[in-house]
Structures are given as C-alpha cells and as structure tokens.
Amino acid sequence: MSIQQIKINTEFITMSQFLKFAEVIDSGGMVKWFLEEHDIKVNGEPENRRGKKLRAGDTVEIAGIGSYRIEQD
Helix, strand or coil, X not given: CCEEEEEECXXXXXXXXXXXXXXXXXXXXXXXXXXXXXXXXXXXXXXXCCCCEECCCCEEEECCCEEXXXXXX
16 A cells, blocks of 8 residues: 655644645545544554644554555655
C-alpha cells in the first residue's frame, strides 16, 4: 500500500482538518462518528482525538482506507 502525501503550509493541522483535507470524510459533522468507528494510528500509536495536532513528518494510518504522511509545503 502506498503512502499518500498530504502537504500543509501551516505549523500543524488538526485531525478533523486532516480528515476533510485528505477527502476521507465529506464534512466536519462526520468527524466524531468516523473517529469512533475506525482504527486510526498516528506514528504507530492509536489516536481518536479530533483535535490531535498533526505536524510535518507524522504518518497517519486508517485501517481499511490508507496511509498518509504529513509534509510541509
């Protein structure tokens, strides 16, 4: 499985912003449900906080959906 690159031009992006930006979900209203229903790991550690700050170099793995690496633009 290939890792998709997600480029940001800020210091960080929150998990909820990331999920919308990466087109994993359609709207912010889906974030809480999505985090409860899917296994997500950030840098190999389980994560379910929508406010989790993701920075350049972080890797996000979503079971059954894909892997993403945050890159600085």
